[in-house]
Amino acid sequence: MEPLLTVIFVVNMNTVWEKVMSTLRAQIFGRILIQKVEFFDKYKVGELTGLLTSDLGSLKDIVSENVSRDRGFRALSEVIGTIFILFSLSPQLAPLLGILMLTVSVSVAVYKRSTFPVFKAHGLAQASIADCVSETFSAIRTVRSFGGEKRQMFTFAKQVLSFQSSGIKLGTFKSFNESMTRVAVYISLISLYCLGGNKVKAGELSVGAMASFIGYTFTLTFAVQGLVNTFGDLRGAFAAVDRINSVLSGVQVDDSLAYGLERELRQQKAVDDEKYKLFFSNSSTEKNQMHYMSALKTSSNLFSLAWSGDVCLEDVYFSYPLRPDVEILRGLNLKLNCGTVTALVGSSGAGKSTIVQLLARFYEPARGCITVAGEDVRTFDKSEWARVVSIVNQEPVLFSVSVGENIAYGLPDENVSKEDVIKAAKAANAHDFIISLPQGYDTLVGERGGLLSGGQRESP
Structure with a gap:
């Protein structure tokens, strides 16, 4: 009976936790996505990637470990049940054994508190490796053009050695913890004998x-060891959190962006799309309330x-948030007159790119x-503003999807038809080379468009 109940318990708990983690990961991703641009100036890509992958992944692994093994709730249940049985067998011995095990367990728990900085440092070192990898490979052409391979190797080696050092220190702490737990078991058994x-x-x-008391004491010691291991896992979980x-x-x-995004996601959720439902919190006081709220009003x-x-830019002052003194x-x-082409010319650092970023409302x-037309652009939500502003970057950016999906990315409606995609490609003189690709518009472009030539990347 116990194996069957174990299977039912583990399967159900794992299913619930997988759903919780999916929702948590989606909502954190959504939360990050609607931050002001200066947020992304402050944090590196690897750090944010590590947060959504390794940090949340470690939380998932910790819960899975404590659900499927003799830890967590199961260990706590065994401790309570075994103590009750031990008191029934010998009211004289049980209190002494309980006091002894409690004292040793508290000592172990206090020792574990000192491991928190080690867990945190280990996680940060892991994020640094992810950031170095992401930065190097995303700029591989720059690395290659400057012969920077050796520099990147040394940089990566430095991060790896830092991760190695923190891992060794973490392993040392874990070994001491295991030893202290075993000492607790031996002291308890010797005292019992x-x-x-x-x-x-x-x-x-x-x-x-x-004899029965000794047998249940073994059960108690293993259950207590499971609880102690749970406390150790919680150290890692707290560090990730x-x-x-x-x-x-x-x-x-960015409230202006959040308002438009909220409105669009509500419309998607109305058609019962499971992907978009991840970004909503069902526990809110208002039905289908989303975390992204603002008081802005849109203009039709x-x-x-x-x-x-x-x-018009009127008496504009601006400093980048991370450099407020400059x-x-x-x-x-x-003034940019309607129906005309305006070119900004000036020396490097004069503010040309800054003006473009302000017009795009990145800042x-x-x-x-x-x-x-006399209306302050801040009265419009940024989702609408993005529909009327087009930006052609010096370095084309493509996503790791098909050619057709990359073209559709710039169109207002996510459910754009293939005819609209083809029409846009023809307008950019890209249709002929696209249909010559192996799968035409369904051809995957690779990460950052790496499977296309420079001219082909610029066309879409």
């Missing part, structure tokens, strides 16, 4: 009761304003405003 032997010799305890909180605490949600005439009105723009006034002016 001494005290129990005297009880049997004095006729206060039968040999059979003593601390790293997650250190990233997410104090961040600023944004497209007409953008097509017919001038864009003022990039000081009282800038600029907001510290003072002054940007208007379109």
